[in-house]
Amino acid sequence: xxLLEQSPQFLSIQEGENLTxxxxxxxxxxxxxxxxxxxxEGPVLLxxxxxxxxxxxxxxxxxxxxxxxxxSSLHITAxxxxxxxxxxxxxxxxxxxxxxxxxxxxxQVTL
Amino acid sequence: DTAVSQTPKYLVTQMGNDxxxxxxxxxxxxxxxxxxxxxxxxxxxxxxYNNKELIINETVPNRFSPKSPDKAHLxxxxxxxxxxxxxxxxxxxxxxxxxxxxxxxTFGSGTRLTVV
Numbered sequence: 001x002x003l004l005e006q007s008p009q010f011l012s013i014q015e016g017e018n019l020t021x022x023x024x025x026x027x028x029x030x031x032x033x034x035x036x037x038x039x040x041e042g043p044v045l046l047x048x049x050x051x052x053x054x055x056x057x058x059x060x061x062x063x064x065x066x067x068x069x070x071x072s073s074l075h076i077t078a079x080x081x082x083x084x085x086x087x088x089x090x091x092x093x094x095x096x097x098x099x100x101x102x103x104x105x106x107x108q109v110t111l
Numbered sequence: 112d113t114a115v116s117q118t119p120k121y122l123v124t125q126m127g128n129d130x131x132x133x134x135x136x137x138x139x140x141x142x143x144x145x146x147x148x149x150x151x152x153x154x155x156x157x158x159x160y161n162n163k164e165l166i167i168n169e170t171v172p173n174r175f176s177p178k179s180p181d182k183a184h185l186x187x188x189x190x191x192x193x194x195x196x197x198x199x200x201x202x203x204x205x206x207x208x209x210x211x212x213x214x215x216x217t218f219g220s221g222t223r224l225t226v227v
Contacts, residue, residue: 033215042115042201042218043154086152098144098167099216101154 003027004089004102012108013079021074021105023089030092032065032072033099037086079109114138117202117219124192125227132187132222134202142166143185144216145177146201154201160185192226199223 007022023032031050035043047056049065049072056063060083062075072089089102117134124130136143144167145157159167160179174190185202199221206214 037152041220042203043216044218045215048215088154090154098156098159100156101146104152106152 004091004100006089006102006105008105010106015080015109015111016078019076019079021087023072023102025070028069032089032091034063034074035088037088043088081109081111084109115202115204115217115219117222119222121223123225126192126194128192129190132200134185134219136183136204138204138217140204140206141182142205144203145187148199148201194226197224197226
């Protein structure tokens with residue numbers, strides 16, 4: 001069973017601060033995705049990374065896939081209250097048909 | 112609007128009842144999924160269908176039975192509901208099942224099931 005551990009579990013920061021969320025596994029993933037989920041809604045895809053060492057930027061969000069494709073990180077610069085939500089990493093392995101989700105990081109950004 | 116829509120949004124029912132959750136996607140995706148999100152917000156896959164064919168069936172009690180009449184619909188029927196079935200159930204779809212360069216999933220907004 002592939003397990004994706006995210007850290008930290010909870011993060012409460014003030015507007016303008018930077019933060020990094022980590023997603024770690026002992027398994028190798030063929031692709032890794034990051035989602036954000038807001039209360040009462042389903043997760044929404046932010047990014048997909050497929051190549052070891054790949055870095056993708058989405059405005060103030062920077063995503064990195066580890067060289068060995070076992071881990072990933074999400075860095076947010078100058079966090080805003082609109083960034084508040086549950087961040088989930090999720091991975092697929094080889095020809096597997098399912099997306100395995102991480103344990104989640106709940107982020108709260110206050111004014 | 113193009114989306115994954117599931118109904119109902121909320122479902123409160125007594126133990127022992129049978130209930131169904133419906134899901135429809137108009138994105139033209141080939142694959143649909145049911146996920147269960149527990150109280151700790153952990154999302155776990157239950158089932159996956161590709162073009163009406165069951166391709167993933169995790170260790171889910173056989174009280175849960177998915178049905179896919181066509182590739183745009185995937186319903187979930189639950190028999191003899193138990194307290195432990197209380198959770199949020201999410202339907203999702205994707206363009207193709209996971210591979211290198213996997214496409215992202217589009218999720219519905221969830222069905223909060225409460226068994227009393």
